[in-house]
Amino acid sequence: METDDPNRRRFLESALAGAAMSAFPLPALAQARGHGHVVVIGGGFGGASCARTLKRLEPRLAVTLVESNRIFTSCPFSNAVIAGLRDIADQHFGYRAVAKQGVALHWGTASAVDRQNHRVVLSDGSTLRYDRLVLAPGVDIRWDGLPGYSEEAALRMPHAWKAGEQTLLLRRQLAAMDDGGLVAIAAPANPYRCPPGPYERASLIAYYLKTHKPRSKLIVLDAKDAFSKQRLFEEAWKVLYPDLIEWVPLSQGGQVISVDPATMTLVTDFASHQVAVANVIPPQRAGAIASLAGVADRSGWCPIDPTTFESTLQKDIHVIGDAAIAGAMPKSAFAANAQAKVCAAAIVEMLAGRQPDDPRLINTCYSLVAPDYGISIAGVYHAAGGQLTDVTGAGGISPLDAPRSFREQEARYAEGWFKTITTEAFG
Amino acid sequence: MRLVNSVLVVGLLLCGPAQAASRKEPLPSPPGASACSGCHGAGRSIPQLPGKIPVEIATALQDFKTGKRPATVMDRIAKGFSDDEIAAIAAWYGRQRP
Numbered sequence: 244m245e246t247d248d249p250n251r252r253r254f255l256e257s258a259l260a261g262a263a264m265s266a267f268p269l270p271a272l273a274q275a276r277g278h279g280h281v282v283v284i285g286g287g288f289g290g291a292s293c294a295r296t297l298k299r300l301e302p303r304l305a306v307t308l309v310e311s312n313r314i315f316t317s318c319p320f321s322n323a324v325i326a327g328l329r330d331i332a333d334q335h336f337g338y339r340a341v342a343k344q345g346v347a348l349h350w351g352t353a354s355a356v357d358r359q360n361h362r363v364v365l366s367d368g369s370t371l372r373y374d375r376l377v378l379a380p381g382v383d384i385r386w387d388g389l390p391g392y393s394e395e396a397a398l399r400m401p402h403a404w405k406a407g408e409q410t411l412l413l414r415r416q417l418a419a420m421d422d423g424g425l426v427a428i429a430a431p432a433n434p435y436r437c438p439p440g441p442y443e444r445a446s447l448i449a450y451y452l453k454t455h456k457p458r459s460k461l462i463v464l465d466a467k468d469a470f471s472k473q474r475l476f477e478e479a480w481k482v483l484y485p486d487l488i489e490w491v492p493l494s495q496g497g498q499v500i501s502v503d504p505a506t507m508t509l510v511t512d513f514a515s516h517q518v519a520v521a522n523v524i525p526p527q528r529a530g531a532i533a534s535l536a537g538v539a540d541r542s543g544w545c546p547i548d549p550t551t552f553e554s555t556l557q558k559d560i561h562v563i564g565d566a567a568i569a570g571a572m573p574k575s576a577f578a579a580n581a582q583a584k585v586c587a588a589a590i591v592e593m594l595a596g597r598q599p600d601d602p603r604l605i606n607t608c609y610s611l612v613a614p615d616y617g618i619s620i621a622g623v624y625h626a627a628g629g630q631l632t633d634v635t636g637a638g639g640i641s642p643l644d645a646p647r648s649f650r651e652q653e654a655r656y657a658e659g660w661f662k663t664i665t666t667e668a669f670g
Numbered sequence: 671m672r673l674v675n676s677v678l679v680v681g682l683l684l685c686g687p688a689q690a691a692s693r694k695e696p697l698p699s700p701p702g703a704s705a706c707s708g709c710h711g712a713g714r715s716i717p718q719l720p721g722k723i724p725v726e727i728a729t730a731l732q733d734f735k736t737g738k739r740p741a742t743v744m745d746r747i748a749k750g751f752s753d754d755e756i757a758a759i760a761a762w763y764g765r766q767r768p
Contacts, residue, residue: 585704601701603755605706636749637746637748638749658713660713666711
């Protein structure tokens with residue numbers, strides 16, 4: 244995506260790094276006055292929201308955001324792009340507003356964290372000293388997680404689980420498929436980014452097939468026996484896409500155990516499925532910097548303190564968003580944004596030598612089953628027993644058997660949410 | 671009404687941590703308040719909260735919580751907050767500039 248002149252880019256990177264470095268006050272001294280330097284790695288919903296909130300809450304704080312892409316491509320609503328309902332340009336967000344807020348942007352990748360000296364080592368060899376470090380690296384695909392699947396295989400069998408070229412590839416494959424073709428989605432075991440995502444995707448692909456290629460079929464091969472908003476999805480599928488979507492759960496041999504991109508085959512315990520289009524959503528882990536920084540545990544994800552989002556494995560490093568083990572909170576953009584704001588507030592309090600209050604967080608996730616048919620799941624969370632836990636009696640899914648006007652309203656709210664959350668993160 | 675709200679806000683300020691009175695920066699938002707702006711912000715279909723009269727926010731949340739006011743999702747969310755938490759969130763949003 245970013246193919247601008249590499250020399251110019253290097254120059255900009257070092258210039259920005261230099262500017263950022265020289266602007267920092269001495270951390271120890273700064274901390275005593277309630278200032279300090281916070282480095283945020285990863286400019287997605289979590290990282291961008293956190294960097295902006297830090298500057299909003301404490302303008303004297305120096306905040307640097309490290310991000311490798313100058314344009315962010317949003318995963319939320321990217322299923323509508325796959326189904327031809329939305330332009331990829333509507334998913335693109337820049338960092339102008341983040342910079343305008345006084346956040347120093349460093350274009351590049353973090354390659355190591357020197358915890359002893361509180362320094363982040365960047366891919367261009369420069370280093371950033373931090374008082375507190377926030378990791379918001381999102382997810383990485385576990386390329387070793389599914390036999391036959393690889394970066395090369397993803398060019399034939401896109402995962403489209405990181406929005407961008409993969410999203411467009413899956414869209415092109417669907418557009419090129421003959422009417423009557425079989426589409427497969429391989430859904431992973433928990434945990435993974437966006438729990439209802441595979442089923443929203445199945446719904447919107449079914450909408451595309453029903454509209455443009457009505458003799459086609461869609462099969463969801465699942466490594467689970469249950470999924471988010473399941474009853475709502477199934478209720479809607481029965482009405483909107485009867486005989487078009489087939490969901491095969493784990494207990495009925497749904498788990499894909501290997502793939503062969505050459506023959507477009509997905510292999511389960513009981514069968515081989517040769518398909519026209521295969522969307523393979525593979526197992527995931529926290530973004531690479533999490534393990535490099537020593538904050539990921541053996542699960543590949545990052546345990547955190549539920550009040551501050553500070554890693555329970557490493558001091559002065561916080562983890563937010565999809566990479567974190569956030570208890571009952573799902574890996575969603577809404578959750579990442581909510582965590583970012585709580586984490587930013589906690590960091591401001593901690594740098595000022597105060598104890599942050601126990602937080603209360605919310606998640607609301609909308610899924611579109613059709614362009615005018617929205618459903619949601621919500622939760623309210625508090626810190627209990629060292630975990631983020633559901634507040635009893637709150638949250639849950641949209642009502643079953645609701646009138647169509649209710650679904651239409653939730654589809655409109657989904658749009659409203661997207662506008663708000665992207666404005667919060669990127670301005 | 672405005673007077674009542676101001677009294678409520680002042681009351682909440684005084685109940686805060688001891689150091690709160692001496693600090694110059696804005697008070698941190700009460701638990702839960704920062705999450706609201708994930709939906710209530712730029713989107714036109716969902717109302718904004720900053721600058722609303724606190725009693726309006728508090729009444730709406732209470733009515734969502736009890737089911738008196740129909741909702742798509744706010745009924746599920748409001749149930750996660752106590753009366754005191756609702757009052758604190760409402761007072762805080764009332765103090766924010768729209």
